[in-house]
Amino acid sequence: MKKQVLIFRCTILNDMINQKHLFALEEGITYLNGAAYGPMLRTSIEKGTEGMLLKAERPFTINPHSHFEPAERVQHLFARLLNIDNPQRVAIITAVSYGMAVVANNLHRLPNIEAKKHIIQIQDEFPNNVYAFERVSKQLSLTYHTIARPDVLENRGQIWNERILNAISHETAMVVVPHVHWIYGVKFNLEAISKRCKEVGALMVVDGTQSVGAMDFDVQAIQPDAVICAGYKWLLGPYSIGLAYFGAFFDEGVPVEESWLNRMNSENFSQLIKYERAYRPFAQRYNAGEYSQFINLPMLEDSLTQILDWGVNNIQEYCKQITQKPLEALVSMGCSLETEAYRGHHLLGISLPQGVDNAGFTEQLLSNKIIISNRGVAIRVSPNVYNTEADMWALVEVLEKSLG
Incomplete structure (x- = not known):
């Protein structure tokens, strides 16, 4: 099984395929908050466990x-x-x-x-x-x-x-x-x-x-x-x-x-x-x-x-692909964000339409198991390769309901 994961690592993102299966994210959560805490890879958790056991069980092998x-x-x-x-x-x-x-x-x-x-x-x-x-x-x-x-x-x-x-x-x-x-x-x-x-x-x-x-x-x-x-x-x-x-x-x-x-x-x-x-x-x-x-x-x-192995340019391109259309929808609903020339695609500071409270909207998202950051003057939406375009559309849907 481990060999198969390593093969995926080297090849799969070039085809812009979602990588959530490599992460230990809890099921049922739409996590759009990588700018706060990046979730962990399953293989990284294994490496950490091995390191913990090295010190706990085999300290005599440390040289x-x-x-x-x-x-x-x-x-x-x-x-x-x-x-x-x-x-x-x-x-x-x-x-x-x-x-x-x-x-x-x-x-x-x-x-x-x-x-x-x-x-x-x-x-x-x-x-x-x-x-x-x-x-x-x-x-x-x-x-x-x-x-x-x-x-x-x-x-x-x-x-x-x-x-x-x-x-x-x-x-x-x-x-x-x-x-x-x-x-x-x-x-x-x-x-x-x-x-x-x-x-x-x-x-x-x-x-x-x-x-x-x-x-x-x-x-x-x-x-x-x-x-x-x-x-x-x-x-x-x-x-x-x-x-x-x-x-x-x-x-x-x-x-x-x-x-x-x-x-x-x-x-x-x-x-x-x-x-x-x-x-x-x-x-x-x-x-x-x-x-x-x-x-x-x-x-x-x-x-x-x-x-x-993924390549940061591939990561950026993937984030662009999954956010582009949902962002167009958000802008059409009255949201605003930095122009593409002066922002990345992985961290989006979004100003909500007039009358929509940042804290209240963040709580609405949370009740729908969608996780972002409220940073007071803007909401921060930060996807990565474990997200899909559907995750962004889920956020759009909650805003549509908020606007009535």
Whole structure:
């Protein structure tokens, strides 16, 4: 049976066939909430169980290689996913907040930092990416420069992107920006932002949590200084593990913690009391403590392997196919969302027709076993390859009933 599943993995999505059979989703639920929590693959659960039993039943089989080789495989997979030329620039972290803490810990090292005045962020950013820099901003006498979301829906993505580019100046220390906005689904032009940052000597730090795994992200083309991703959303991994890319600026930087695993020759357990001052190369100093997670790493390795087999472009195309016609119906009923040129197909921030309450509509959907997110100013609908077009039509039907 396992061999058959592996064959499906490599071939089936190119024909745009639904993949729900590979997931452990509860039957009878229409799950359109992958931007909140990605469900788990059945094979990932098996890998996690094996890892749990390794520690519980066979701890005597754990050896030095057990601490490093699974992590290296995950780093190589993530490097393939983002077109990173050196897997050692990938760090294994616990959460986006950890990766942002690495950035905050190193901002003082930016050349000419004393001449910088502000950090650029966008309005309605995810809290992690705001809280992370409050302390260091005070220490370095920096202020937040928040780029307002346009009040108009027409050309909102284009206008917002233009506002960011126009705000970047020689007084900018850093731009912190997502690839896709976590509420509105607006896509930001990272290549243009990165280019402008380099012109003025600013860092560009990207929260890739709501895109990486479902949308193409090319580090070679974008040239960001850091990309930080939670593992439990579009990477389909477990909670409390994530991945981060750190570029050349961080090569000789200051880690958040001093884990013994991150030092040179740490795989030689018989020599650990010969304390080593040198770090392992590139981003390996930023791996979180106890990153050799015997349960979470094998699960994330499995999900990354599956995503690469599917191909993120195929995932995007599949989401487009299953949402296109239902979205046309929603718009005809008075809903609005970002134009296609400035959004992905996997995360849709939808404004409901006037008079329809977001919270009430979300509860109506829930009573019909349809799961989305209410994000206050919009509802967020986020399908993936375990969904079908019928799932989207089920949402449309509930709205039709709401409108009477």
